[in-house]
Amino acid sequence: MKSFILFLAFTTISLLSFAQKGKVEGKVTDSKTGQPLTGVSVIVKSTGKGVATDVEGRFTLNVEGAKKVSLVFSFNGVTQQIDEVEIIDGKVTTQNLSLTQREKTEDAVIVRTPSTARRETAASLITFQKNTNTVASVISAESIKRSPDRNTGEILKRTPGTSIQEGKFIIVRGLADRYNQAMLNGILLTSTEPDRKTFSFDLIPSQIIDNIIINKAFVPELPGEFAGGLIQVNTKDIPAKNFFNIQLGTGFNTQTTGKSFYRDAQGGKLDWLGVDDGTRALPDLYTTKSNFDTLSRSAKTAIGKALRNSWSPEKFTAPVNGAFQLNGGFVGKLFGKKIGGAVGINYNRNYRFQDLMNTKNVANGSTFSKETSYEDDKYLQETVVGGIASLSLQLNNLNKVSVKALVNVNNANAITNRLGYDSSRPRPLQKGTEFTFKQNTFFTTQINGEHGITKDVKFKWYGAFNILDGYVPDQRRLLYERETVNNNYEAVIANSLSQQSGSRVYQSLSDYIYTGGGDVSYNFNAFGSKQTVKAGYMFQIKDRIYDAQLFANYLPTDNATLRLLSPDKIFAPENFGNGFENKFAFDAIKNRNFRYIANTILNAGFVQFDNAITKSLRVVWGLRIEDYDQLIGSVKKFDSRHTYSRVRDYLPGVNFTYKLNSKTNIRLTGSQTVIRPELRELSALNLYDFELNASVQGQPTLKRTKIFNTDLRYELYPRAGEVFSVGVFYKNFKDPIEQIFNEGAGGASTFNFRNPKSAYAYGVELELRKKLDAIDAFKNFTFQSNVSFIKSKVSDDQLKVNRPLQGQSDYVINAGLLYDIEKIGLNVTTLFNIIGKRIYVVGDNSAAAGTPDVWEAPRPLLDMQIAKKIIKSKGELRLSASDILNQKQIFYQNNTTNGSFGLDKKVDAYRFTRVNGTTFSLTFNYTL
Secondary structure, X not given: OHHHHHXXXXXXXXXXXXXXXXXXXXXXXXXXXXOEOOOOEEEEOOOOOEEEOOOOOEEEEEEOOOEEEEEEEEXXXXXEEEEEEEEOOOEEEEOOEEEOOOOOXXXXXXXXXXXXXXXXXXXXXXXXXXXXXXXXEEEEHHHHHHOOOOEHHHHHOOOOOEEEEOOOEEEEOOEOHHHOEEEEOOEEOOOOOOOOOOOOHHHOEHHHEEEEEEEOOOOOOOOOOXXXXXXXXXXXXXXXXXXXXXXXXXXXXXXXXXXXEEEOOOOOOOHHHOOOOOOOOOOOOOOOHHHHHHOOHHHHHHHHHHOOOOOOOEEEEOOOEEEEEEEEEEEEEEOOEEEEEEEEEEEEEEEEEEEEEEEEEEEEOOEEEEEEEEEEEEEEEEEEEEEEEEEEEEEEOOEEEEEEEEEEEEEEEEEEEEEEEEOOOOOOEEEEEEEEEEEEEEEEEEEEEEEEOOOOEEEEEEEEEEEEEEEEEEEEXXXXXXXXXXXXXXXXXXXXXXXXXXXXXXXXXXXXXXEEEEEEEEEEEXXXXXXXXXXXXXXXXXXXXXXXXXXXXXXXXXXXXXHOOOHHHHXXXXXXXXXXXXXXXXXXXXXXHHEEEEEEEEEEEEEEEEEEOOOOEEEEEEEEEEEEEEEEEOOOOOOOOOEEEEEEEEEEEEEEEEEEEOOEEEEEEEEEEEEOOOHHHHOOOEEEEOOOOXXXXXXXXXXXXXXXXXXXXXXXXXXXXXXXXXXXXXXXEEOOOEEEEEOOOOOOOEEEEEOOOEEEEEEEEEEEEEEOOOOHHHOOEEEEEEEEEEEEEEEEOOOOEEEOOEOOOOEEEEEEEEEEEHHHOEEEEEEEEEEOOEEEEEEOOOOOOOOOOEEEOOOOEEEEEEEEEEOOOOEEEEEEEEOOOOOOEEEEEXXXXXXXXXXXXXXXXXXXXXXXXXXXXXXXXXXX
């Protein structure tokens, strides 16, 4: 690792000697369609030297010395001149342009504009939002840099109508994470979680992101499986010049750092990398499930005896958090062709303590009484290690090929200490511990090409191979209960196997995903305006293998002396017998449903028209057809786990954009989209969750959800970097998919899935970004905010359902105040976020006993960051504070019909609570 870092540093620094004095880079797009323009001439007026834009509409110009220049853009008879573009020695200036084309019969037009270029991307992405062919929100690299957010999940909560659940799962327009979709560099991704339909956005570090686009309305060129938002994450591409960057960071949490912390006493040597080195693996005596089942009881017990005896966590003092990032890039020539690439690595390790409460409440008329109440102290060591590499070759202005690879290891190493009671048991007072090591490895390699066949015909193609490996080795749970005579705590170990106590669980998930496709677009003139037709095809094959191996220690004959032993002694090797005497034995918890395979094949084709009906009216319309073939459980038809389906969906979409003037749009959209059940939801797998004190059960009979969507939106772009928009939307769902909670006694509760008959959601969104320079005292301030108000309803007479959609908030508020003094390199960012109440767990209200819904109460979040340029602007110091208010996260069971959270806990009882603390961090960044 160290050798690699030194090699990368030496190689990149060597390349820096070839850097130019100054550069201008940018992208030229069509002001009406937002599409990139190829072949635009870009010339430095004073020297006459210039280049032409490539197939992506991009250009890079070398300019000697530090000065101001005028750039002349020429295309199709239109010339636009940008004056006072500042060139700084050794720096790159970004100057994007939205160019207005003309009909060939008109005279040439020359427009002179003062430069609005800044070395950031917020203004250019707002221009993209203005000209895009659908309703969308954008997040720029500048916004990412200015927030204290460490990963994509945290960043996404800043956009209009979005919020984040559990720190990584996005909710758009109040719709649960299952209704959203993710793309990386234009290629469709799939779910990253074994237990839910979602993409875990914390897998992608914020530092490698160039921009994020959230499409809220469907057009046929986009995948058709979303109803809330399609999140397109684009990572950084070819640099404008050679560079080398290093970033070091540290931080602390108010309720963690310097305080008592717990970890696995017998962890592996590679735990600091988030990777198990085999310490937690099954011993060599174990081969396969089928072979294990044929062993004698004594042979099985010998395997249990050989496992490491680590049931008592080790106590230590939590250190500070740490982060490291190294990036290098180059641009040059290969056989006369432009080539560029970048390599980056990042490492983050954080220590986090969560104060959790888990309570089961029993309804007694208009009040609740507690049946179980657990106080959980959760100690999390979170490690993220990642790398990214990209290489692009530009054959000429019309042809470009790029290769990108991303690997990320995300690890949560957790100890949960539990103390509480369960009144349904003869011995209600309990204490226990769970050890969990979750290792998720995400890898993707992508190749894509863009080719200008002619000036008016463009061809794009792509291919990708993704791997998602989820590994949870040796997850251990041990529960004690206090006996009533001597008040001693005895281990809950009986003569039967249990997932709740004495268990050792091994889980593995492997997804292999193959994606390919392409599209052809043709531009032509008709009705006096430019028209475009685009057609394309995509396929995606996904293979999954999931396997859970569950084992447990048990007592064939009771032995109270052994059950009284402390966790560090109870499962010592000498306490295991041959499987027949009154000592511990070891066996597997058998269930064929603990393993399943899955295969899906998606074939999709589309045709899309982009028509300028008049100079003001643009219509993007077309049809997408998706054929989905799915096999779950087993390939054998006679196997009870076997579930197969194939369905074809016709998904039309139309988007009207009417330009009132050059600064104002009105948009109207309508479309049909679809949401398919996730593989885990269709499998018969049933596993116990310690934190929730319940099991998660699949449902093979789930149907796909069909959604009708429509939007009406008004957009105003007063000047560069500013935006005001207001919009309304409506969605109608047929057979929505929701997760239902069925409460039982003593950990017998389950989560499963079902299709209510129908649902609808509608709402209003407002977005504002405004510079406050009209008042001299506030000339360095920019205010940004977005507010959403949403209402939804699920209906099913048979299920007796009449409530909001699961995961839907009735409002979302984001606000930010940005302060900049560019001359001295100082900026301050303050961000605020709050979401309205939402259903976290849907109760089984149709049951005889009736399980009330569990709601999440509103919780305000306040974050701040101060950044200052140092060392001749080559270095930067950033001080960040996250969750300054540190409000308790409350989940409550509502005993009224409106979901409002009452102050009387006897009426609205707490179900879960979480407290995370405030995190402060200091980061130093240096760029050569």
